[in-house]
Amino acid sequence: MRDYLRYGMVGGDLDAFIGGVHRTAISFDGRAVLTAGCFSRDVRKNKECGDFYRLDGERIYDSFEEMAARESKRADGIDFVVIVTPNNTHYQIARAFLKCGIHVLCEKPLCFTLEEACELKRLADEKHLYFAVNYSYSGTNMVKEARALITSGAIGKIINVNAEYLQEYLVDDVGKGDQKMVKLSSWRKDPEVAGISNCVGDIGSHIEHTVSYMTGLRLKRVAAALDSFGQPLDLNANILVEFDNGAHGVFSSSQVCVGHMNGLVVRIFGTEGAIEWQQENPNVLLVTMKGQPAQIYNRGMGYVSERSAQMNRLPSGHPEGLFVAFANIYKCFISTVLKTVNGQTPDAGDLDFPDLEDGICGVKFIHACVESSAKDSAWVEL
Ligand SMILES: NC(=O)c1ccc[n+]([C@@H]2O[C@H](COP(=O)([O-])OP(=O)(O)OC[C@H]3O[C@@H](n4cnc5c(N)ncnc54)[C@H](O)[C@@H]3O)[C@@H](O)[C@H]2O)c1
Secondary structure (H helix, E strand, O other): OEEEEEEEEEOOOOOOHHHHHHHHHHHHHEEEEEEEOOOOOOOHHHHHHHHHHHOOOHHEEEOOOHHHHHHHHHOOOEEEEEEEHHHHHHHHHHHHHOOOOOOOOOOOOOOOHHHHHHHHHHHHHHHHOOOOOOOHHHHHHHHHHHHHHHHHOOOOEEEEEEEEEOOOOOOHHHHOOOOHHHHHHHHHHHHHOOOOOOOOOOOOOOOOHHHHHHHHEEEEEEEEEEEEOOOOOOOOOEEEEOOOOOOEEEEEEEOOOOOOOOEEEEEEEOOOEEEEEEEOOOEEEEEEOHHHHEEEEEOOOOOOOOOHOOOOOOOOOOOOHHHHHHHHHHHHHHHHHHHHHOOOOOOOOOOOOHHHHHHHHHHHHHHHHHHHHHOOOOOEEE
């Protein structure tokens, strides 16, 4: 019986943003070891990162194609790959590893087109491989608590959703094209690399998934107004949404809102009560039952749901944050792959990670928003 997995990473050199967050999060539970990598197309940066993690030199690869082919032939090859490259490469890299029989965890957004997304699903199904898409906020403990409360019927039938993801870091681009914070902002604003959307693709997609995860609802159609302020892609998006239960909601996604750093806020309104969760204060949930004063639920307390208690890592009052959200996604994904390689069947708790169905919904959402905005905010079905 295996008690740990070997993983490889594509992207995420030492200067990158999110690759290091993944490596740190995977290390939380000690059940997967970084064994191979192609961290950059830049040979120096690739070697620098591989050496930093003390990888065997022959497992620091010049290309992801070579990595997939060679790792799949080794008896001690990687069990899964983590894809943390910019958006335009996700499809090609994921497809290469699936074809070689290797499980995948890929960053969001999954890929550029619905056809690509469906092809990845077809390949994963055909090869019986697991595929996670890293909608990271669904790993947050109190987001799981919100999901448990909503699933239990505590706030009744959902009748309205009001959610926002506000940042300010591109406000200098409005009308000026000033390129401050080049490291974060550069490729995200390039259609060749980011895809058909910047703001909706990068952060609006997190609203779409977090709401869907909390409520179990899927989007039916959207009416969107996207603003690009003279840039090639959108920096601001106001989106009217309709869910498959008929409820409506508003998603506001922006990178030009002064005073907001990473303000993902989700408010779910039901016939019996309401729930609010704020990403920048992730350890609490505001729960208000009809006719009652508002209550603050704290992570780690005795009254939380069984699922929240299972996923708890620190005593209440000791903040868990983004690293733990990532670690919780890995906890589930690694359990799933580990059980699979040991010939066991993953249970529902193991499978509690965003998958290709979620990735496909995300791609549809981005396309529907862009199409709607181009049609003067007409309703567009997903
Ligand atoms: N889930 C989240 O909360 C979250 C947060 C940030 C970024 N992301 C996503 O993660 C991805 C990466 O974003 P980032 O901000 O870390 O970007 P980044 O530009 O900081 O890093 C990208 C890395 O990919 C490497 N790379 C590019 N092409 C490559 C190739 N063909 N082979 C090997 N390496 C290659 C680069 O050298 C770099 O190391 C994006 O898809 C983004 O949307 C998700």
